[in-house]
Amino acid sequence: DPYDIKASLAKILVSYDKNIILNTQQQKVYDDAMKMSSEGGPCCCKCWRWTAFEGQAKYLITEYNFDKNA
Secondary structure, eight states: TOSSOHHHHHHHHHHHHHOOOOHHHHHHHHHHHHEEESSSSSSSSSHHHHHHHHHHHHHHHHHHOOOOOO
């Protein structure tokens, strides 16, 4: 169900995607995580949810130093 996220949270996550720029190492962490995803990305298609979860991933990588070992 793609509508299980409140609009207010989705807006925050989308803003993370727009405003967070990953450095080379962080981008590698992101790319490696996407390769491990059964969907090939943060969602099954490039919809608003994809963008929101891409923002969430960028936030976790930059603010909490998430990597493949986290």
